[in-house]
Amino acid sequence: MLTAIGLMSGTSLDGVDVALIETDGERIGRFGPTAYRAYTGAERDLLRRALADAAPMTDRDARPGASADAEKLVTRAHAEAIEDFLQANGLSRSHIDVVGFHGQTVLHRPERKLTVQIGDGRALARTLGIPVVFDLRAADVAAGGQGAPLVPVYHRALVNMQNSDGPTVVVNIGGVANITYIDGDTLIACDTGPGNALLDDFMLRRTGEAVDRDGRAAASGRIDEEWISRALSRPFFALPPPKSLDRNDFAALTIEGMSVQDGAATLTALTAVSIAAIAQMLPKLPARWIVVGGGASNPTLMTMLGKRLAPATVVRGADLGWSGDAVEAQAFAYMAVRSLKSLPLTFPGTTGVPAALTGGVLAKP
Numbered sequence: 001m002l003t004a005i006g007l008m009s010g011t012s013l014d015g016v017d018v019a020l021i022e023t024d025g026e027r028i029g030r031f032g033p034t035a036y037r038a039y040t041g042a043e044r045d046l047l048r049r050a051l052a053d054a055a056p057m058t059d060r061d062a063r064p065g066a067s068a069d070a071e072k073l074v075t076r077a078h079a080e081a082i083e084d085f086l087q088a089n090g091l092s093r094s095h096i097d098v099v100g101f102h103g104q105t106v107l108h109r110p111e112r113k114l115t116v117q118i119g120d121g122r123a124l125a126r127t128l129g130i131p132v133v134f135d136l137r138a139a140d141v142a143a144g145g146q147g148a149p150l151v152p153v154y155h156r157a158l159v160n161m162q163n164s165d166g167p168t169v170v171v172n173i174g175g176v177a178n179i180t181y182i183d184g185d186t187l188i189a190c191d192t193g194p195g196n197a198l199l200d201d202f203m204l205r206r207t208g209e210a211v212d213r214d215g216r217a218a219a220s221g222r223i224d225e226e227w228i229s230r231a232l233s234r235p236f237f238a239l240p241p242p243k244s245l246d247r248n249d250f251a252a253l254t255i256e257g258m259s260v261q262d263g264a265a266t267l268t269a270l271t272a273v274s275i276a277a278i279a280q281m282l283p284k285l286p287a288r289w290i291v292v293g294g295g296a297s298n299p300t301l302m303t304m305l306g307k308r309l310a311p312a313t314v315v316r317g318a319d320l321g322w323s324g325d326a327v328e329a330q331a332f333a334y335m336a337v338r339s340l341k342s343l344p345l346t347f348p349g350t351t352g353v354p355a356a357l358t359g360g361v362l363a364k365p
């Protein structure tokens with residue numbers, strides 16, 4: 001078993017998740033501690049500007065506008081997150097075999113064979129004195145895959161730890177939402193649509209706070225079903241898996257005429273409805289849905305999802321002893337070990353890559 005730390009800075013732009021696991025790249029030996037390093041308001045603003053400035057990019061090594069400063073921030077924030085994590089948990093760097101570093105996606109255009117994660121893996125390895133595996137999406141996209149989602153291989157390892165009969169779906173609700181369908185050897189995955197990003201952006205614009213804390217605003221609002229039907233007529237929703245999204249693909253869906261409560265209710269419902277709609281595109285109707293990611297902490301979203309998926313059961317990963325918020329960080333620890341062993345990260349059913357493929361670049365300190 002190797003000891004690996006995974007790092008994820010997701011599309012919600014809220015902060016860096018850190019998690020340690022022991023794994024041989026197949027089985028999960030032990031879950032270790034987890035941590036979170038939030039971005040400050042100013043740091044989030046810089047990341048948002050970097051996403052805007054990266055939109056016209058064609059060369060993945062270019063760092064236009066704010067993305068150059070944002071890359072320095074991302075590298076520094078991740079180094080700080082690891083140093084604090086080692087100290088808080090009394091860990092010595094010599095005990096860590098590898099760090100899996102996702103970086104921050106600023107642009108995702110797989111149809112142009114382009115996916116850009118900022119963050120300097122080589123500098124991180126030098127600063128930490130620990131080997132770092134980074135750039136985990138590039139090989140998949142270069143081979144014609146979607147380059148996302150990557151976590152299905154880890155969702156499979158998690159589900160294999162349970163006694164499960166029949167198909168299970170793991171739902172991750174981050175900035176974008178994605179699912180993994182696991183039934184024996186069948187592994188199917190895709191992004192399903194918005195996760196929390198549209199709702200966060202709406203709340204920030206309307207209230208100054210980038211979250212509908214505990215789904216309170218949405219709980220007292222009215223869902224505009226007509227608006228949802230219009231949103232669902234976008235071509236993305238009719239595509240079968242595998243498929244993936246850029247964080248800002250739905251940014252043009254405006255909802256400005258509505259009150260904060262009605263807007264929050266409607267955007268929360270769009271997330272739930274678009275996740276539930278994927279059930280029709282899966283080989284069998286799954287009996288069990290396990291929800292992870294920040295969206296699992298939003299009770300209004302969980303209630304809506306439960307209603308839309310009934311009679312299937314909907315549980316939170318946290319209820320099964322999984323670390324609900326750190327699953328993605330754990331996944332990047334797991335993938336770093338798989339990368340060291342040249343084991344596949346992506347599969348035809350998860351990203352559409354022609355054959356199972358490994359990925360990641362190793363930087364030694």
Ligand SMILES: Nc1ncnc2c1ncn2[C@@H]1O[C@H](COP(=O)(O)OP(=O)(O)OP(=O)(O)O)[C@@H](O)[C@H]1O
Nearest residue numbers: 010011012174175176196213214293294295297298
């Ligand atoms: N208590 C809560 N109430 C409502 N929403 C919450 C709560 N806690 C977290 N969230 C939502 O979860 C989001 C963070 O989710 P998460 O950490 O999974 O995102 P991420 O790491 O950016 O993931 P991804 O890479 O999948 O986009 C927050 O921006 C917020 O919208």
Ligand SMILES: CC(=O)N[C@H]1[C@@H]2OC[C@@H](O2)[C@@H](O)[C@@H]1O[C@H](C)C(=O)O
Nearest residue numbers: 011105108148149150151174176178
């Ligand atoms: C391009 C990119 O960074 N995509 C993220 C995003 O956030 C959620 C969803 O969209 C997922 O496809 C992916 O992240 C997770 C970690 C993944 O690759 O599985």
